[in-house]
Amino acid sequence: MPHFLTLLLSSLLIIIQLHVHVHVHARFVVEKSSVSVLSPTSLKSKHDAAIANFGIPDYGGFIVGSLFYPQTGAFGCLPFQGDKPFKSNTSRPTILLLDRGDCYFALKVWNAQQAGAAVVLVMDSIDESLITMDLPEDSTEADAYVEKIRIPSAFIEKSLGTTLKEAVRNAEDVVIRLDWRESVPHPDNRVEYEFWTNSNDECGTRCNEQMDFVKSFKGHAQILEKGGYTQFTPHYITWYCPEAFRFSSQCKSQCINHGRYCAPDPEQDFGVGYEGKDIVYENLRQLCVHRVSNETNRSWVWWDFVTDFHVRCSLKDKRYTKQCAEDVMKSLNLPVDKINDCMGDPEADVENKVLKIEQEMQIGHGARGDVTILPTLVINEVQYRGKLDRTAVLKAICSGFKETEEPPICLTSDIQTDECLERNGGCWQLLQQNITACKDTFRGRVCECPVVNGVQYKGDGYTTCEAYGPARCTINNGGCWSETKNELTATACSNSDISGCKCPSGFRGDGQNCEDVDECKERLACQCEGCSCTNTWGGYHCKCSGNQVYMKDQDTCIEKSGSKVGSFLVFLVLAVVVGGGLAGYMFYKYRLRSYMDSEIMSIMSQYMPLDSQNKVESHSETETLRQGAV
Structure with a gap:
């Protein structure tokens, strides 16, 4: 049952049955451009074409090109072979004609763009009224190319397509003009446009598309609004809960005001995360932001609120809360109380004045069709078709002005908002x-x-x-506490600590505010007997009584005289050591050395004769030599 209700409540739009019990049928309007055959002369004519709901139509402009029809692969469902196979022999761009069927419209146009086509015309396969070529249903495969389509495309009737196809097959030079200059009416010198959107940022590709558009188009929108060139109105689609399920837990979690205004559960799971009613309530808040700011001639602040809310309070970051929204309002100087009054009581069993208007506005009136999908942009009562591209949308809005009455931003988009x-x-x-x-x-x-x-x-x-970073202390002390007293400066910023603020030694606090620690009062220093403590800014001073000196490392006092006795003892010991060394040296030099010399002489005498002995031995040796000679 919960899964069934999720699907049911996600698909039942308010346009099917309004709470005011007026039964209506959804009315979808096909937005059109014109197709003119310029040559051959025999085919000169003008026809309607349905603007595709993807790619980038050239609103306010036109394209004249040569028509091509592929000899093979006319459905365009497979990539065309060769490098730019449909390149024109003239300076005119290529307009490629394709058959309907076998694959998504968007895939046909993507393959044609890859083959060098500047515009694509898709001809119907049956005789019927024009239809709008829409985006594929959610498809991972399609997501890979849909956002990359940059060329315009249009859908034409079977009869026109057949005529054009035969002319190309007969080798005739068929020249086509596709014209969007009248696609947006321009009744006066002010353009009125609406944007149907949603505060939910977790609904996939469509949510990403609309948020990317809001961020990129914000500057242009604010310039147009501040200059009085446009009147912008945001809108939000709401669903309703069928009577049979109004008091179910599922409806209560997805709806406010007793089932009157609902939104699908953002996670598609009733048991976790945020609920559908959170989305409805934030949608209502954003409507009231625009309504209240418009009353003070600051309607453009809506764009700031929506983009800031998306950054600061997203569902993805689990910050999609009332408090976060109010913080954003305060930063933009918006009156929180007035906006809350505008929103009303979501628990009351009554109609909400703001959301009731939204339900009525969702139904098409005049030339405008019903709003059935998100996002939808409506310009001068005409629904914009194609990708929500910043430049393309600006061109579409500018095409809604009378000629020569466009605001300066229509002539150049490189304008800062200040x-x-x-x-x-x-x-x-x-x-x-x-x-x-x-x-x-x-x-x-x-x-x-x-x-x-x-x-x-x-x-x-x-x-x-x-x-x-390391240099942060050079600018405003890194945002940390700093104070100077008695020509001494203390700071909580340290270049060795690249982030954060920490109070220095002798101070305590959070780094933004530091106060002096009274080491004396808190008995953190000078605890030795006979010590007296005096607190200083960022430190302390200890003094010992009598003839004593304070030793900070040991937190103790010692006698000054004791230090002299110690020095004398050290001197005495050193003198004894030095004296002993000298005595040893003298003993070695005179007594020990004489003894060693006599011992050496005694040993050597056994092997070496004295001088007297040398003389006798020499005489005997001479006599012997003489006898040998005889």
């Missing part, structure tokens, strides 16, 4: 050093911790940025 000039854009800043996390870009302001003189700041950029 949001940092007002309250520093709601970002963190250090006034004393003129350091800020606010950066203006043509996409709007961003809050990003800066790098200043080689020092990196880290934090969320909105409420906190802290210096990080």
Whole structure:
């Protein structure tokens, strides 16, 4: 049953049956461009074409090109062989005609883009009214190429396609103009546009697409709004809970105001994480942010709130809370009380005035169709088709102005928003050093911790940025405590500690605030007998009574005279040692040396005759020699 309810409540749109009991049928409007055959002369004509819901249509512009029809693989479901096989022989771009069937429309266009086509026309296979070529259903395979499609495409009727195909087969030079200049009406000098979105950031590819668009288009939107060129209104789709399930635990977890306004469970699991009613309530908050800020002529603040909320309070980071949302509102100087009053009581068994209007607006009126998918952009009552690309959407909005009445941003997109000039854009800043996390870009302001003189700041950029790295103490003391007294400076910042603040020795605190420790009062020093302690800023001074000296390492006092006796004893010992050494040397030199000399002489005399003996032995030896000679 829970899984069944999840699917049921996720698919039943409010447009099927409104709570006011008005039964309606969903009305989908096909948005169109025009296709004109310029040559051959015999085929000159103008027709409607349905703009595809992917790729990038050239709103406000047109393309003239040569028509090609492939001899093989006319369905375009497989990559075309060769390098740019449909390259035109003229300077005109290539418009490729393909048959309907066998694969996704988007895959056909992707393969055509890879083969060098500038525009794709897909011809119907049956005689019927025009349909919109939509995105494939959720598919991992399709996700790989859908976001990469950059060329426009359109769907044409079978009769026109057959005529064009025959002309190409007969080797005629078929020239086509695809025109989007009248796709968006321009009744006056102000463009009104709506964006149907969702605060849920965990719904897959569509959620990522709409959030990426909001971030990238924010700067353009704010410039247009501040200049009075546009009137922007955000909208949010809500579901309702069928009467039979209104008091079930599943409906209660997904709906507010007794089942009147619902959203699917973000995790598709009723037992974990956030609930659908959390999404509804945040959607309501974002509607009230726009409504309240619009009352004070600051309607463009909605773009800042939504982007900041996505960064600071996402579902993925488990910070999707009321408190986080209110912190964002405060940083943008939004009146929290008024916004809460606007939201009303989600538990009351009554209609919510804001969400009731949303349900009514979801139903198409005039030229605009019903809103059935997210995200949906509506410009001058016409639904925008194609990828939510920043430049493409700006062109579509600009095409809604009368000629020569476009605002300057329509002529150049490289314009900065200068949001940092007002309250520093709601970002963190250090006034004393003129350091800020606010950066203006043509996409709007961003809050990003800066790098200043080689020092990196880290934090969320909105409420906190802290210096990080070895050089951090050179700028505002690394954001740590510092104080100077009596020409002495103490700091909680240390270059050896690349992050954090720590009070130095003699102080205690959290590093942002440090106070002197009274070592004397807290008996942390000078505990020796006879010691007296005097506290100093960041330290202490110990003094011993009488004729004593304080030894800090041992926290003790010793007698000054005792030190003289000790020195004398040391001197005496050294004198004895030196004297003993001298006596030993004298003994060795005179007594021991004489004894050794006599002993050596005695030994040597046994082998070496004395001088008198030498003379006798020499005489005898001479006589012997003489006798031998005879």
